[in-house]
Every structure is written in C-alpha cells, then in structure tokens.
Amino acid sequence: MSSEKLEELRSRVLISCAIASFLTPFSSSSIAFLLPEISSYFGVEVALSNWSATAYLLALASSMVPFGRIADWKGRAKVFRAGLVIFTISSIATILVRDFGSFIALRVLQGLGSSMISATSVALISSIFREGRGKAIGINTAAVYIGLSLGPLSAGLLSDLISWISIFPLMGTLSGVSLLLSVNLPELGEGGSRPSYSSSLLFSASMICLIYGISNLDNILVLGFIIMISWLLLELRRGGLIDPKLLRNRSYMASSTAALLNYSATYAITIILSNYLHGFLSPSEAGLILTIQPVIQAALSPIAGQASDRRSPHLIASLGMIVIALGIALLIPLGSEGLLRVEISLVILGAGFALFASPNTVAALNSSPPKLYGSATAFLGSMRFMGQAISSSIITALMMIEEPLKAMNSALIIYVAISISGAILSIIARFWRA
DSSP states (O other), X not given: OOHHHHHHHHHHHHHHHHHHHHHHHXXXXXXXHTHHHHXXXXXXXXXXXXXXXXXHHHHHHHHHHHHHHHHHHHOXXXXXXXXXXXXXXXXXXXXXXXXXXXXXXXXXXXXXXHHHHHHHHHHHHHHHOSSSHHHHHHHHHHHHHHXXXXXXXXXXXXXXXXXXXXXXXXXXXXXXHHHHHTTTOOOOSTTOOOOOHHHHHHHHHHHHHHHHHHHHTOTHHHHHHHHHHHHHHHHHHHOSSSOHHHHTOHHHHHHHHHHHHHHHHHTTHHHHHHHHHTTTSOHHHHHHHHTHHHXXXXXXXXXXXXHHHHSOHHHHHHHHHHHHHHHHHHHOSOOSSOSHHHHHHHHHHHHHHHHHHHHHHHHHHHTSOGGGHHHHHHHHHHHHHHHHHHHHHHHHHHHHHSOHHHHHHHHHHHHHHHHXXXXXXXXXXXXXXX
16 A cells, blocks of 8 residues: 555544544533433433433443454454444434433443444554554544533533534434545454354443442342453453453553543543532533533643653553542532632643543553454453443432432542552553563
C-alpha cells in the first residue's frame, strides 16, 4: 500500500472510530443526566430510573469480551459495522416507546451495539497505527471525553427546547455517519480462533450477577463472584474466550484492574452531581456546569497520549488516579454552600481523567501481542464499563437505604477509597513486566 493510501486509510479509520467512540459516552452521560426527566416521564421512582443507565452499562460490560474474541476471529471491521447498525436502529426506535420496560429493552440493545463498537474501535486504531499509537489513542480518547461533555449539555438543551427523548434521533444520526465512513474498511484481525460459547455465557452471567447483586444488595452477588472465579480458572486452563497469555500478563492485568477501579470511583459522579444540581438549577444550567470536567479531559487527552509514547504510561496513569482522588475528596461534603467548590473539583477531575485514560490504554496494549488486540481492548473495555456499572450501582444501592444527600456523600467517600487503591496499583504495575 502506498504512503498516500495508507494515510487516507488511517484518517478514515481514526475519524470513523472517533465518532463511534464519541457515541458510547454521549449516550451514557446524557441519559445519566436525564434520570429525573426519565423518572417523571415514565412515572417510576428515581432509584428505579437509574436502571436506564445501569442496563446499558450492564449490556456493555457483559458482552464486550465475547465480541472482542469474535472480532479477532471474523474481523474487527465487520463487528464494528454491525455494532453501528444495531446502535442506529435501537436509537431511532426509542422515540416510539411509551413504557419503561420497552425503554429499558432498547437501552440493552443499544448497549450491545455499543459493546461491539467499543470492543473494536481502539483495536482498529492500534492495528493501523503502529507508529504514533499513543497520539492516535489520545485523539480517540479526546472524542470520548467530548461525548461526555456534550452529553449533559445536549440533553439539558434538548430537554428545555424540545423533549428529553429527542436526544435519541441525534444519536442515531451520528451513528449513521460513522457507519458510512466505515464502509469498505479492510478487515483487520481476521483469522483468530472461534470463541467458546460456554465460556462466553459464563462471563456474561458473572457480569450480570455481579452488577445486579451490587445494585440490589442481593445474595446473587456471591453467585456472581463464584461464576467469575470459575470463568477465570477455565480461561487460564484452555483460553476459550481470552488468551491465557493475557490473563497471566501481570502488567496487562494491572492496567485492566486499574481501569475497573478508576471507573468504579468516577462514573457516578455525573449521576450524583446531576441530582444535586437539579435541586436548584435548570437542566440546561446544570448540564453546562457538568461540561467542565470532560472539556478539560478532551483538551488534555491528546497531550497525555503523546506523553505516554515517550514516558512510562503506568507512571502517568498513576498520577492521574492520585489527581482524581483529590478531585472527589474536594466534593465532600455536598451541601448548599454554592457552586465554586463543585466547579473546582470538576476541573481537577478532568485533568486526572486525561492523565489516566490514554496512558493506561497504551500501557495495556503495549503489553499485548498485536494478534490479540481485539480481545485485549475488549477485556480492558469490559473492565471499564463494569466499573461504570458498579459505580452506578453503588449510588443506586445507597439511595435505597439512605436519604438522597446522605447517600451522595457516603458514595463519594467510597469513591475516594477506590481511587486511592487504583493509584497504588498503577504505581506497582510500573515495575511489572509481561
């Protein structure tokens, strides 16, 4: 392939993947922001409306690893395009629903489409960008944070001007644009082995039980741990879904675990602050304030990605986790003393996220052989989305047993402890090798 065609291919892959990567956090953050409106529209309790966010993330977390293995087997571009088709159809269909059960079902379908996108987008970029991988991943990560920033803002504006449900046709349109750009992309990663269906079912069942158990403080949580441990032992023996080389790779597993801890500590900050700010601000005003964090993230992520090409990505990621812990701690306690402390905290959190996300992804991929990029990015992404679901489940469970403001402050204390644990793990991982 000539250098001109290679550059054209790289540009098309990066743009298509960036738009697709934008959609997953955009869908997640906009719906997390709209939970009060969803609760009112369908006539359900606020705690129950949290399943609008949790069901989507549960579908993401439970299916990403199987889709990543399928992508290594059948081709990453095929799975990527299929995910965009599912996401587009489910987004547009949502405007027709009139009951909460149907809405949750379409959110699950939307989550499955997102999992196919998320399992392959970074793998596609990593396959085509052997040089400058950190910079390319940084740009893709910036798109993720732009999605996070525009989610609450767009949701607030559309809620005020039209209707909260009008956010879904917008998602469908953007997904369609990414789909058009992805036509005729070369198949990358095709030729891997067939995934084990029994292992896929075990993995998905463990994720569902774990997240449901945490959300409802149910005994099914124990069953989730048992299934997850059983799945890991089986994978280490025969590698039906994840190559045992990855699971035995301490550096890769440390990066994946750090992602789990990071998002367990941070995702529900949007839910908490959305509920808090809705108490005295309009949806559009609250959405504008919540854009502070992801705007900072989007601005700094390419810089952090480039830095991870030259410096230890583990070291940069651990610094990011420390900054995140400081940002969350600054929010405690939430009260009625004004917005300045919230705004400062969001600036700090944005910087911490930028320092963590791209370098941690680069660290994980640097530990993985190219032929396993699909599985490696899928497992990493699954840990990320499982962390988001756990984060959401923590605040959901606390709101079921405590009054809202007390539940928010209790959750923030838990999130600080989790983020400190993640920082320690990232520091240790710097000294581990594959």
